[in-house]
Amino acid sequence: MSGALPRALEDGLRLAMPFVAALLVGAILLAITGRDPFSTYAELFNEALGGQSRIAATLTAATPLIFTGLATAIAFRAGVFNVGVEGSFYLGGLAAAWVGFAWIGLGGTLQMLAALGFGAFVGGLWMLLPGWLRARMEVDEVVTTLMLNFIAIGIALWLVNGPLLAAGSANSATPMVLPEARLLRLIPPSTLNAGFLIGLAALVAYGVWLRLRVGGFENRLVGLNPRFARSVGISVASVILLAIVLSGVIGGLGGATHALGVVGRFSEGFSPGYGFTGIAVALLGRNRPVGILIGALIFGALTSAGTTVQLFADIPLDLVQVLEGTVMMLAVVEAVRWARRRRAVRAVAP
Amino acid sequence: MMLDNVLHAAILATTPILLAALGGLINRQAGIVNIGLEAMMLSGALAALIAAHVSGSWAVGLLAAAVAGLVSAAPLSILVTRFGANEIVAGLGLNVLIAGLIGYLLSDFYGVSGTLRLMPVPTLPRIDLPFIAGVPVLGAILSGKDVLTWAAWILVPLTALLLTRTRIGLRLRACGSSPATANSVGLSVPNLRDGATLAAGALAGLGGAALSLGLVGLFSEGLTGGRGFIALAAFYFGRNRPWPTAFACILFGFFDAAQIRLQGGGLPPELVQVLPYAVVILALTLASWRRRRGPSPEP
Numbered sequence: 001m002s003g004a005l006p007r008a009l010e011d012g013l014r015l016a017m018p019f020v021a022a023l024l025v026g027a028i029l030l031a032i033t034g035r036d037p038f039s040t041y042a043e044l045f046n047e048a049l050g051g052q053s054r055i056a057a058t059l060t061a062a063t064p065l066i067f068t069g070l071a072t073a074i075a076f077r078a079g080v081f082n083v084g085v086e087g088s089f090y091l092g093g094l095a096a097a098w099v100g101f102a103w104i105g106l107g108g109t110l111q112m113l114a115a116l117g118f119g120a121f122v123g124g125l126w127m128l129l130p131g132w133l134r135a136r137m138e139v140d141e142v143v144t145t146l147m148l149n150f151i152a153i154g155i156a157l158w159l160v161n162g163p164l165l166a167a168g169s170a171n172s173a174t175p176m177v178l179p180e181a182r183l184l185r186l187i188p189p190s191t192l193n194a195g196f197l198i199g200l201a202a203l204v205a206y207g208v209w210l211r212l213r214v215g216g217f218e219n220r221l222v223g224l225n226p227r228f229a230r231s232v233g234i235s236v237a238s239v240i241l242l243a244i245v246l247s248g249v250i251g252g253l254g255g256a257t258h259a260l261g262v263v264g265r266f267s268e269g270f271s272p273g274y275g276f277t278g279i280a281v282a283l284l285g286r287n288r289p290v291g292i293l294i295g296a297l298i299f300g301a302l303t304s305a306g307t308t309v310q311l312f313a314d315i316p317l318d319l320v321q322v323l324e325g326t327v328m329m330l331a332v333v334e335a336v337r338w339a340r341r342r343r344a345v346r347a348v349a350p
Numbered sequence: 351m352m353l354d355n356v357l358h359a360a361i362l363a364t365t366p367i368l369l370a371a372l373g374g375l376i377n378r379q380a381g382i383v384n385i386g387l388e389a390m391m392l393s394g395a396l397a398a399l400i401a402a403h404v405s406g407s408w409a410v411g412l413l414a415a416a417v418a419g420l421v422s423a424a425p426l427s428i429l430v431t432r433f434g435a436n437e438i439v440a441g442l443g444l445n446v447l448i449a450g451l452i453g454y455l456l457s458d459f460y461g462v463s464g465t466l467r468l469m470p471v472p473t474l475p476r477i478d479l480p481f482i483a484g485v486p487v488l489g490a491i492l493s494g495k496d497v498l499t500w501a502a503w504i505l506v507p508l509t510a511l512l513l514t515r516t517r518i519g520l521r522l523r524a525c526g527s528s529p530a531t532a533n534s535v536g537l538s539v540p541n542l543r544d545g546a547t548l549a550a551g552a553l554a555g556l557g558g559a560a561l562s563l564g565l566v567g568l569f570s571e572g573l574t575g576g577r578g579f580i581a582l583a584a585f586y587f588g589r590n591r592p593w594p595t596a597f598a599c600i601l602f603g604f605f606d607a608a609q610i611r612l613q614g615g616g617l618p619p620e621l622v623q624v625l626p627y628a629v630v631i632l633a634l635t636l637a638s639w640r641r642r643r644g645p646s647p648e649p
Contacts, residue, residue, distance in 0.1 A: 029451070029454065033454075033455075033458045081438065083438060083442070129631075133631075133634075133635060133638075137635060137638045137639065137642070138638055138642075139634050139635055139638045140634065142383075142438055143582075143586055143630065143631075143634060144631050144634060146385075146579070146582075147579075147583065147627040147628075147630050147631055148627070148631070150576060150579060150623075150624065150627045151624045151627050151628060154620045154621060154623050154624035154627075155620070155621070155624065157620040158618045158620035158621050161618070161620065162618060273446065276442050276446065279439055279442065280439070280443070283436075283439060316453060316454045316457045316458065317453075318449075318450040318451070318452075318453030318454035318457070319450070319454055320450070321446055321447070321449060321450025321451075321453065321454075322447055322450040322451050322454060323450075324446055324447075324450070325443045325444065325445070325446030325447025325448070325449075325450055325451075326443070326447055327443070328439060328440070328442060328443025328446060328447075329425065329426070329429055329435065329439075329440045329443035329444060329447060330429070330435070330443075331439060331443070332434075332435050332436045332439050332440070333429060333433040333434065333435050
């Protein structure tokens with residue numbers, strides 16, 4: 001007896017359930033603190049999607065999450081629990097900013113491409129150690145990648161306070177990147193930039209890779225059943241290593257587009273936890289390209305709306321964090337399966 | 351005395367990490383990796399400050415800290431043990447949720463963003479030992495420490511006893527090492543794991559109080575500054591055993607206290623802060639290397 005839920009509907013439910021629950025938690029919090037949840041949510045919705053400039057802001061906020069969500073998903077597919085995308089994002093952003101302001105004389109598009117490429121390279125390089133440790137030494141990647149986040153942030157902070165600090169700058173930031181290294185703004189004056197398109201392209205490439213290339217199939221197989229994969233002659237270690245490094249590459253590319261597209265340099269507090277939100281995005285999206293896009297858009301909408309609502313309606317931006325945390329906690333709850341099992345039990349019982 | 355100053359500061363800096371790490375290792379022994387220690391410390395730190403200010407008693411503050419830590423641990427535990435949530439993701443989510451909740455409530459109730467100062471606050475009393483205080487090194491280690499520091503170090507052997515010598519300790523460890531077996535002999539694995547997680551929450555909450563009431567006398571959103579993750583690093587380094595974990599905590603507390611003083615010595619503080627995390631990766635690698643090099647089982 002199987003619950004007759006079509007898979008798409010079940011995926012949709014899985015995506016919607018944590019959000020509905022989070023909105024409930026948020027509503028309770030708003031009500032307790034004497035605010036009207038309905039008008040607040042209406043305002044959030046309006047701020048996220050009301051008009052071209054608001055939509056552009058939402059897409060901008062979604063862009064880093066597309067990268068971090070995708071980066072996490074690539075590793076998840078291979079059964080690797082990479083929680084270190086935040087670190088790759090940080091270092092990728094710093095590396096790209098460095099190429100953007102220090103490699104003078106490349107000129108034109110080459111400057112931008114070199115910066116993007118170097119960001120992606122450094123992001124991937126950063127995952128080489130945990131990847132190798134996991135693939136060859138069987139060291140648990142959850143702890144190593146988690147710890148590497150703090151190390152990456154520490155190194156980036158040190159560089160940006162010392163060797164790479166902009167001359168005459170009091171706050172921890174690199175110099176601005178050269179104008180030719182900046183990513184194209186799609187709808188000026190909004191900060192929506194070509195990084196969003198690169199993210200979409202990466203999602204499409206991921207979808208194609210999963211379906212067509214042998215590599216994608218191997219990656220999935222290793223994630224689903226490593227012993228079987230090994231017995232049919234797949235080198236599990238190299239698939240795992242590839243997945244985690246690729247995950248770092250995408251994370252680094254995300255940081256690079258953020259530095260070149262939005263911030264224009266690298267500064268302290270470069271990422272407010274995009275890597276961690278990316279975990280929620282990947283889980284909600286079930287590691288599928290369209291799911292990741294939807295998840296990134298929803299979180300992006302929350303962030304962009306939260307920022308303006310804080311400014312104009314005196315509702316602390318922290319509300320968005322509350323919603324986001326709740327979604328993360330509930331993202332992996334197996335409520336749908338749980339409900340189906342209960343139905344199945346009832347159906348069997350006389 | 352330079353050395354005495356560093357030792358004194360290092361012992362005080364160890365207390366919050368040690369309390370959280372003891373909770374985390376009990377949790378880990380029961381089979382759950384607690385990534386939410388940071389959140390539990392943060393809520394404990396805030397609750398301790400408010401309760402101590404309102405009641406005028408640091409003891410009430412400590413009680414509130416333990417309760418706050420426990421309450422923040424509850425949703426994490428229930429989601430993991432009853433609803434099949436992944437402990438890592440749920441723990442990371444809890445950190446985001448609690449940080450957001452605290453920020454929201456601070457700006458709503460106190461109209462402050464980031465930092466809460468309440469006057470007067472009864473901070474934790476420090477105990478000066480009459481004769482030992484004057485002895486170099488020993489005095490710096492033992493004298494002038496607050497009650498939580500003493501409690502934390504008394505808890506180290508007690509935790510060891512709890513885990514190895516008591517019925518409940520053996521049951522907790524059974525849940526961790528073989529949940530299926532524990533279940534088959536009639537133990538309720540979810541209940542025991544809930545208990546371990548709640549205990550971890552209470553201890554981490556006290557660790558937060560050691561920061562807000564013991565060290566600084568105020569609350570800020572960045573007060574814990576990743577100490578929940580340092581605690582995680584400590585019990586991974588100590589392989590979930592109380593004494594080695596306590597040793598790691600002392601080491602990390604020493605880094606913490608020394609980083610301010612090392613700034614003159616050329617080592618950048620940002621890199622000193624990174625050391626505990628690097629030490630854990632090194633420890634895990636060495637452990638795996640030893641395991642793989644060790645005698646292979648007979649064919």
